Amino acid sequence: MEYGIGKPEVCLQIVREREIRVLFRSVFDGNDPQGWLRSGEAFLASSEIGQRVRLANVDPIEELKAFAGAFVAVVRRSQTPKETLMGHQLQKIERTIDRRFEQLAAQVEQGAIAGGNTGGNPLALPSATCRAAALAGQMRDWFEVLGYHLEPTEKWDLDYFEWVINIPKRRGFDRVLVRGIAGEAKVHDVMGLRESVGLQRVDEGWLVTERRISKAARSTCEAPENADLFCFTFDEFLDQDADFEGYLDWLEAEIATRGIEARYVPLACMKEEFDPGSHQRLGMSRYGESDGWTEGYIDLWLDDPAKEHLSILGEFGTGKTWLALHYASIAVSKYRSAKANGVERPRLPIVIPLRDYAKAVSVESLFSEFFFRKHEIPIPGYSAFVELNRMGKLLLIFDGFDEMAARVDKQQMINNFWELAKVVVPGSKVILTCRTEHFPDAKEGRSLLNAELQASTRGLSGETPQFEVLELEKFDDSQIREVLLLASSSETVEQVMGNPQLLDLARRPVMTELILEALPDIEAGKPVDMSRVYLYAVKRKMERDIKAERTFTSMADKLYFLCELSWEMLSNDRMSLNYREFPDRIRKLFGAAVQEEKDLDHWHYDMMGQTMLIRNSDGDYQPAHRSLLEFFVAFKFAAELGALAPDFLELAQMKSGIDRTLEPREYTWSEYFGGGAVAPLKGFVTEKLEVLRSGFGSSPLSKAVNTLLVPILSSLQSIAIPKMLDVIHATRDNRPDWHLFLGGNSASLILAINPESLQDKELHNTSLIGADFSGAVLKNTNLSGAYPGLFHSRLGTDMLVN
Numbered sequence: 001m002e003y004g005i006g007k008p009e010v011c012l013q014i015v016r017e018r019e020i021r022v023l024f025r026s027v028f029d030g031n032d033p034q035g036w037l038r039s040g041e042a043f044l045a046s047s048e049i050g051q052r053v054r055l056a057n058v059d060p061i062e063e064l065k066a067f068a069g070a071f072v073a074v075v076r077r078s079q080t081p082k083e084t085l086m087g088h089q090l091q092k093i094e095r096t097i098d099r100r101f102e103q104l105a106a107q108v109e110q111g112a113i114a115g116g117n118t119g120g121n122p123l124a125l126p127s128a129t130c131r132a133a134a135l136a137g138q139m140r141d142w143f144e145v146l147g148y149h150l151e152p153t154e155k156w157d158l159d160y161f162e163w164v165i166n167i168p169k170r171r172g173f174d175r176v177l178v179r180g181i182a183g184e185a186k187v188h189d190v191m192g193l194r195e196s197v198g199l200q201r202v203d204e205g206w207l208v209t210e211r212r213i214s215k216a217a218r219s220t221c222e223a224p225e226n227a228d229l230f231c232f233t234f235d236e237f238l239d240q241d242a243d244f245e246g247y248l249d250w251l252e253a254e255i256a257t258r259g260i261e262a263r264y265v266p267l268a269c270m271k272e273e274f275d276p277g278s279h280q281r282l283g284m285s286r287y288g289e290s291d292g293w294t295e296g297y298i299d300l301w302l303d304d305p306a307k308e309h310l311s312i313l314g315e316f317g318t319g320k321t322w323l324a325l326h327y328a329s330i331a332v333s334k335y336r337s338a339k340a341n342g343v344e345r346p347r348l349p350i351v352i353p354l355r356d357y358a359k360a361v362s363v364e365s366l367f368s369e370f371f372f373r374k375h376e377i378p379i380p381g382y383s384a385f386v387e388l389n390r391m392g393k394l395l396l397i398f399d400g401f402d403e404m405a406a407r408v409d410k411q412q413m414i415n416n417f418w419e420l421a422k423v424v425v426p427g428s429k430v431i432l433t434c435r436t437e438h439f440p441d442a443k444e445g446r447s448l449l450n451a452e453l454q455a456s457t458r459g460l461s462g463e464t465p466q467f468e469v470l471e472l473e474k475f476d477d478s479q480i481r482e483v484l485l486l487a488s489s490s491e492t493v494e495q496v497m498g499n500p501q502l503l504d505l506a507r508r509p510v511m512t513e514l515i516l517e518a519l520p521d522i523e524a525g526k527p528v529d530m531s532r533v534y535l536y537a538v539k540r541k542m543e544r545d546i547k548a549e550r551t552f553t554s555m556a557d558k559l560y561f562l563c564e565l566s567w568e569m570l571s572n573d574r575m576s577l578n579y580r581e582f583p584d585r586i587r588k589l590f591g592a593a594v595q596e597e598k599d600l601d602h603w604h605y606d607m608m609g610q611t612m613l614i615r616n617s618d619g620d621y622q623p624a625h626r627s628l629l630e631f632f633v634a635f636k637f638a639a640e641l642g643a644l645a646p647d648f649l650e651l652a653q654m655k656s657g658i659d660r661t662l663e664p665r666e667y668t669w670s671e672y673f674g675g676g677a678v679a680p681l682k683g684f685v686t687e688k689l690e691v692l693r694s695g696f697g698s699s700p701l702s703k704a705v706n707t708l709l710v711p712i713l714s715s716l717q718s719i720a721i722p723k724m725l726d727v728i729h730a731t732r733d734n735r736p737d738w739h740l741f742l743g744g745n746s747a748s749l750i751l752a753i754n755p756e757s758l759q760d761k762e763l764h765n766t767s768l769i770g771a772d773f774s775g776a777v778l779k780n781t782n783l784s785g786a787y788p789g790l791f792h793s794r795l796g797t798d799m800l801v802n
Contacts, residue, residue, distance in 0.1 A: 132210075147380075162179050176204045179193045185207055268473040272284055308428050315437060320399065324431070328395075404573070505529075510627055520536075534628075555654040556651065563632040568585075630705050640668070642685040665682050666682050667684060697740045739769075
């Protein structure tokens with residue numbers, strides 16, 4: 001099907017012929033593509049189907065090539081990770097062997113022409129005698145990627161080699177003589193190239209060296225009489241077909257927009273060491289200020305040719321993305337400096353935010369989207385990226401593995417990891433960042449990232465020391481002080497440092513800015529916990545948005561929009577929204593209020609003016625930090641459960657279109673924001689099960705959402721716990737799959753608020769899928785018949801779940 005769609009019937013008849021199929025199997029097993037073309041052409045020349053093909057004005061050789069190409073493409077897509085990794089290695093070996101034979105044949109031919117006599121000594125291979133052999137190997141690989149054909153005649157010398165390549169053009173091809181040299185390219189090399197170009201009668205001449213070209217050599221090449229000659233370092237040679245300048249400009253602008261270099265504070269990290277046989281932990285290494293922080297460790301890892309993959313873990317808000325972009329900024333500076341000075345360049349950093357590619361089904365589609373659509377990087381194709389990666393020219397940084405698959409099952413998570421790990425080949429360097437909490441089982445998560453997990457490696461062969469795992473530390477007191485001083489006065493810093501609760505929150509880098517934003521409310525004596533710091537900061541940001549511009553919407557409207565948008569992003573693994581999509585979302589959420597087009601325009605303008613959403617050059621809006629999404633989702637879930645604490649409720653009460661002549665009343669979240677005039681809000685009541693099932697109960701709560709929900713519900717636990725118990729009871733005697741995670745999420749939250757809350761409770765025949773009972777006291781709790789069957793009867797008086 002891959003080959004045949006759109007082909008004439010006569011082409012399909014070729015591959016239906018029994019002889020053709022037998023022949024193809026034979027040459028495929030023998031890895032003999034030339035034999036396929038040669039034997040296939042011979043068969044078609046003497047067969048009836050061959051006559052029909054020629055009468056149809058179809059080129060049989062082109063069809064044989066097309067079929068073989070389609071077949072190989074399908075095989076590659078169906079390979080296991082083991083086959084993929086082995087294939088990379090075998091292809092490299094096969095190319096090396098082919099080169100050796102070609103070089104030997106060329107040397108024999110040159111010796112015969114020159115009448116040379118080996119004197120009975122073994123004939124040395126060009127790779128052993130030519131100092132530019134390593135450069136030749138890289139250039140040959142690159143020409144294969146570009147589809148350039150090498151003519152059979154080659155010239156090998158002690159310090160250089162010469163090839164003639166054919167570069168396809170619209171009609172025919174250009175012939176170019178390539179001279180690759182060892183060491184610095186000098187004027188006499190240009191003169192030698194000039195002579196060879198004349199002898200070979202080619203269109204152009206290229207002089208290529210690994211690293212250095214003298215100024216005199218460049219000047220000679222630029223002389224008018226040498227307009228057909230060009231000289232390059234190997235990096236400059238690659239630039240002709242793989243130009244990353246536009247991408248680097250974007251990356252530097254992104255780093256500058258976020259203010260990373262002005263506000264970045266380095267992070268320490270830890271690395272555990274295990275016995276390779278027993279997997280028992282033997283020790284812990286810490287890399288702090290004296291070691292150059294985490295960046296210093298990454299430098300060591302980059303310099304180690306045996307290591308190819310590094311996973312960097314950290315809890316939410318610990319600075320993984322800023323670390324990735326900061327290190328990329330350092331790498332870009334080194335790259336640009338080397339390029340300007342004409343010396344060999346370090347690896348070029350490619351930062352891939354996985355939040356933007358959550359739906360990518362393969363690493364090929366991910367990079368195709370990244371290179372060709374998003375950044376329009378002019379490289380010849382995906383195969384060019386693969387070759388640059390193998391050459392060691394790239395540093396790949398995958399940021400946010402957890403954002404690629406936040407709610408997938410264990411096996412899908414493993415599959416995603418190994419899909420990304422396809423780029424880990426000899427010569428590559430790959431960094432992956434991920435939230436620690438993405439792996440509920442820490443030991444199993446670490447095993448996956450170390451490439452040791454049996455379920456992930458049963459299809460792999462080879463050793464696994466190239467995989468490493470680091471874990472970021474939170475800020476210590478001196479780092480907190482340093483980062484706060486970048487944005488506030490010393491008096492404010494001392495105030496935060498003197499408050500144990502704020503000091504503990506500030507250990508996450510993401511919280512420091514929020515704490516400073518929330519400080520006026522904290523100084524006023526309001527309660528302090530993680531959720532409330534978000535609340536105070538968000539409220540002040542929205543107040544500033546409203547004061548800065550003429551506004552047509554209220555605080556509560558903005559809150560509702562951000563809550564629903566955040567849930568849409570998290571639930572659909574889509575971390576951005578283009579400005580063109582805003583009107584549809586506004587109509588959907590505020591239908592009655594935006595009937596007039598002018599009203600829609602006003603609301604559209606207001607909603608795009610959120611300082612909590614940042615916009616890129618393509619007009620895509622995304623949260624300033626993922627944790628903001630999680631806060632708004634936690635707010636929405638608490639309201640839908642009917643358990644929103646009074647200080648959070650105040651923000652929702654600031655809604656437009658309230659009829660103050662009516663008595664305050666209670667609403668569900670969806671009723672209150674459903675459109676039209678409403679009475680003043682007294683409080684929220686629990687949504688119907690159908691509504692809860694599509695949101696709160698649709699998937700297990702992430703650790704971050706759970707962490708932000710617990711303080712909101714805890715201050716109202718006398719109301720919140722009974723309401724969540726009602727949700728659990730409502731799952732009784734119904735199909736467990738209908739309720740999904742409603743009961744399990746409710747039970748987890750109840751126990752997080754108070755581990756003793758389920759004592760003496762009747763929870764028989766309820767659905768508790770995904771419930772976390774760790775640390776729970778379950779004396780006399782009746783869990784008989786509860787799905788998924790963790791317990792079988794009423795528990796005893798001393799039951800404690802560890």
